[in-house]
Amino acid sequence: MDAIRSKIDAIDRQMAALYEQRMALVMTIAEYKYNNNENIFDSEREAAVVEKNLKFLTDSEFENCYIEFLHFIMDQSKRVQSQWIETQKKNNESHGAE
Numbered sequence: 001m002d003a004i005r006s007k008i009d010a011i012d013r014q015m016a017a018l019y020e021q022r023m024a025l026v027m028t029i030a031e032y033k034y035n036n037n038e039n040i041f042d043s044e045r046e047a048a049v050v051e052k053n054l055k056f057l058t059d060s061e062f063e064n065c066y067i068e069f070l071h072f073i074m075d076q077s078k079r080v081q082s083q084w085i086e087t088q089k090k091n092n093e094s095h096g097a098e
């Protein structure tokens, strides 16, 4: 079991790095949306993300779980974008009042 868990650890390690990279890109998108007054939620893009990534699965056993996983990380990304944008707005308000 240890050997298998080592493999899981190695995958988790890669996923942590990828997760961080994804979130960093998501934050640059937040900045763009804030500057251009765009909505955080983009349903067409989310549908495309699910559709294109499902094609990378080699069997359908985990398809539903994977769809949930994608929605979960996209929900997280919307949450952090929203938090970041709210912080910008608050900072702007407080500077504007000076």
Ligand SMILES: C=C(O[C@@H]1C=C(C(=O)O)C=C[C@H]1O)C(=O)O
Pocket: 026, 029, 040, 041, 042, 043, 045, 046, 049, 073, 074, 075, 077, 078
């Ligand atoms: C990151 C974005 O914002 C949201 C989050 C997405 C994601 O995490 O992939 C996709 C679409 C948006 O609902 C984006 O618009 O690309």
